[in-house]
Amino acid sequence: MTTRLPPLNSLRVFSVVMKQGSYRAAAEVLLVSPQAVSQQIKLLEDMLQVELFHRKGRVIEPTEPAIVLSHYVRAGFDEFSNGVRRVTNASDRNRININVSPYFATRYLMERLEHFREREPTADLRLTTMVKLPEFDSDEVDVSIQWGFGEWKDLEVTLLVQDPKIICCAPELADKVETPEDLQNHTLLHPVVGRIHWQRVLSHLGVPDATAKGEIEFQDAATLRRATIARLGIGLISRIDALDDLRSGKLVAPLGRDALNDMPEGDVAGFYLVLPKAHKRIKAVAAFCDWITAENWVALNKAN
Template identity: 60%
Template sequence: MTDRPPRLPPLNALRVFQSVMQHRSFRAAADELHVSPQAVSLQIKGLEDALAVPLFARKGRGIDPTEQAILLAHFVNAGFSEIEEGIRRITRSQTRNRINVNASPYFATRHLLDRLARFRAILPDADLRLTTMVDLPDFARDDIDVAIQWGFGDWEPHDHSLLLRDLKVICCTPDIAARLHRPADLLAETLLHPILTDRLWSDILAHLGVTLTAQTQAIRFQDAATMRRATLAGLGVGLISSIDATEDLEAGRLVAPFGTDVMNTMPADRIPGFYLVLPRSHRRVRPIAAFCDWITAEDWTQDSHTLPGKE
């Protein structure tokens, strides 16, 4: 036999309780709610009876909240805040044109910013707001409509669409490359990892016939740009996105000791990428749907810095 969830008390009683906790006074709560102090007292008594828990100790004309009341107030306040936010959003959504986008910092600077004018030409009245954060946001808490996230496509139950595979190149300075004669030699070097995943290096090494060991030194980085700088500084062997790697290899700043196409023959589910991620319900909002249609139709394999008009 399973326990039944507790029956929720009347919403009005919780609203009265919230006001009493805020003012620490039945009379002040009554003034705020435009009712009599007796009505407030009856609501609190009914709430205590429904919960079978004392909420206030009466001391003459004063009251002191019990430990249970202090705990309950935390959740009641959070609950009413969520309700208020939900009402704000649905009333705003009738005429809203704002689109809150959170993008991987690398994707935003390397690919997205140079193309946003294209979307603005499609929906010129859109109030587009862009933030950059490495981790997947909490869509409700962070007030984010859509996210562009780096990873392997495992974001159920959210809707997600692959925009661009992020093929990496094993890169290092010429001094380090001189010590790397076969893939197993990588285990003696410091490997630079993206902080979002521990599997990338192990998958690549396994593809090369090498097993990553716990003894291998590692440094983890929050974003791709920092990892690239660390690789250029000679802190270890990095996994550099192919566009960036091409620039550094051609300039002679870095070396690809095992070639530039190591990841090209790996299984698709082992190759990370940039994905459009959002709750399915968000597509019902017209401006958000327009943004999703635009961004999934773009060819992100083309370097944004070589687009027409980008000299």
């Protein structure tokens, strides 16, 4: 008996929902309505006769069958991409589609990118800057440089450089932050992709169950930095930026600039090279990966 396979569109929608964690977020990625996403998931559940998500209001939780299925769906789309590349001689193309964290692009990559161009003069580089991890296939991205903690499953992940932080605030707020516990009385500022960052910091400082007065999320590090200077709250500022602002007097480090120096390595965010392993079969992409992992980004960090 032949098993009837679900439509590829339903499987793709399912894959995006699993990655994004909600119908609404998946709808934004797919440029459709949340209702359209829900309909595709319902179609898939009806065909498989399996419940894929537990619905609790607006929150969804994947069931065990959904978790199992997601691995096969991702592997299947990877194979589709590999097949297309093979029949179109993609392994010989010179174009490299790179997505870069905006902060890494401005603070690290731009002044070094010419080194790669000297090494691979025929490479055709196409750069985009998105904060969130792209959908490599649908966004046509070959390789990405992401800020985070290296926790991207089913992808090849290589740490390029850590991004240590300093707890900073405007001078007007400094007198109100004398101990780590005082941080709970202020609005804590963090990037959208770093919601767990403050939890790790507070736990390290001995305040594991802290509840902050409030939180504000920002799309990028530059806006978060400006918000900290504008007295909107307490910010975790990248060390190379914080030292500039501390010297100029725009910000202060109420708990000391070295308060987070001894954080466990796994709790320190960084910039990672992230890509599906199969993408390295493209010669130009493999050359870029070899170059960027060989560069000494730590030295550049210290130089700043």
